[in-house]
Amino acid sequence: MLSHGELPYPRGTLVEDTQHGRTGELVGVIEERVKKDNRLISRTAFLRPEGGGTEWDVPLQHIRPVGNP
Numbered sequence: 001m002l003s004h005g006e007l008p009y010p011r012g013t014l015v016e017d018t019q020h021g022r023t024g025e026l027v028g029v030i031e032e033r034v035k036k037d038n039r040l041i042s043r044t045a046f047l048r049p050e051g052g053g054t055e056w057d058v059p060l061q062h063i064r065p066v067g068n069p
Contacts, residue, residue, distance in 0.1 A: 005029035019062040
């Protein structure tokens with residue numbers, strides 16, 4: 001079951017995608033859960049390039065705000 005998840009940073013925050021070496025604005029988070037017991041399977045962040053463009057997704061644990069170590 002897919003649903004919108006809580007954002008770790010405000011929408012539009014410039015974040016680094018450490019998995020792909022890209023930066024983009026945080027658009028949203030989708031959570032995948034087991035329908036039977038609501039157990040969390042994965043959290044995926046959706047990012048878009050600054051100024052617009054094609055969005056991409058990355059596991060949530062692979063993003064951090066730009067400028068943070």
